[in-house]
Amino acid sequence: MEPELQLTVDCTDPPLLVAFWTRALGYVPEPPPGGHATWRAFWAATGVPEEELPEGAGETPESIVDPDGRGPRVWFQQVPEPKTVKNRTHLDLKVGGGRGTPLPERTRRVSAKVQQLTAAGASVLRIMDEPGMDYYGVVLHDPEGNEFCVA
Secondary structure, eight states: OOOOOEEEEEESOHHHHHHHHHHHHTOEEOOOGGGOSSHHHHHHHTTOOGGGSOTTTTSSOOEEEOTTSOSOEEEEEEOSSOOOSOOSSOEEEOOSOOTTSOHHHHHHHHHHHHHHHHHTTOEEEEEEOOTTOSOOEEEEEOTTOOEEEEO
């Protein structure tokens, strides 16, 4: 069997990150399977004990999917503790067009996406535009402080 890739992000507020990352990635909230009204109802139907589910878990979508079916599913797993250290893995949103696109155009595209994401709740951590480098990128935090890059 081929492995299926799912990205899992630990967080304290799944609905907040679902709203942010659907906008960032162009994904959609994943509906509950099998005609269930909520994910919580689906989990109950599959035998997940109530005591294993945090209060409110599954009442709203906690995962997002690529509407075109190309990208991986992203699940925002509720955990009790907030983020405390730097991510060991992060997402790169590649919107600039790569080195085949002139640097001023890449910079414009990246800046436009960064502006959209900061309006949605992200914050800029660092701009990567060293003099003499043919590169422009921005490191941001999502609304819960998880690092990601736009390049």
